[in-house]
Amino acid sequence: MAENAEYILCIGDNVEAILLILAAAIMEIVDSSIGMMYGTLLVPILILFNYEPINIVPAILISQAVGGISGTLMHHKNGNANFKGMTRDTKITLAMIIPGSLVVFIGTSVATVLPQTLIKSYIAGLVLTMSILCITPIEYKYAMWKLCLVGLLAAFNKALTGGGFGPVTSTGGIMGGITARVSVATTTYAEVAICGLSYLSYLYITKSIGNMTLTASLCIGALIGGLIGPFISAKISHSALRLCIGLLGVISAIWLIYRLI
Secondary structure, eight states: OHHHHHHHHHHHHHHHHHHHHHHHHHHHHHHHHHSOOHHHHHHHHHHHTTOOHHHHHHHHHHHHHHHHHHHHHHHHHTTSOOOSSSOHHHHHHHHHHHHHTTTHHHHHHHHTTSOHHHHHHHHHHHHHHHHHHHHSSOOOOOOHHHHHHHHHHHHHHHHHHSOOSHHHHHHHHHHTTOOHHHHHHHHHHHHHHHHHHHHHHHHHHHOOOOOHHHHHHHHHHHHHHHHHHHHHHHTSOHHHHHHHHHHHHHHHHHHHHHHHO
């Protein structure tokens, strides 16, 4: 009987790992093709799996860093952006990474003391605002310092909640006149550094590596998804991609608000 029970538990663990891999792969395909939604959609799914938020956020962060590596390579290969050397696309990415890396520790520190309801309300309002602006013809004049501000805000969001980076950087870049494909590709690239630093910050603060089954499954799925998403992005027109990014951002914000209510 004991052996049968152990066998059943083993099968259950394998099924759950497969489901986690599939969920992460699908979410990373979406994220690396339109520049957002990995953490925003995956966090509620993981809560349904009965995982604790203290384990979910770091697992989301490190897995998205892994998915971002494969995604960045494929964005470059598919011609969505040019990251060979100090190109304009590389400079756009650095404009988000360098200032963003300065606030990840602040974000993770705040996340450990603020009520989750307050944090989610903040993200929902910000994402809704940015997404609506993305759909409208409103644009600002392109400038690196403005992208630096976008990077600061987005990195703080990511470290704070595990989500909220892509909706800000993707929409912010498009509003600044950057093409949708470049905006998505540079967001994917920037997330590698920001998510990695945020994960290390969580390790330092919590002194825990979290749930390794969860983390490993998400990393495998995100790695696979990152290989597929950029190909989809390369096939979508700028206007369609911009509309898709804006609408999904609005949907994600409404979803967050609904969960809060």
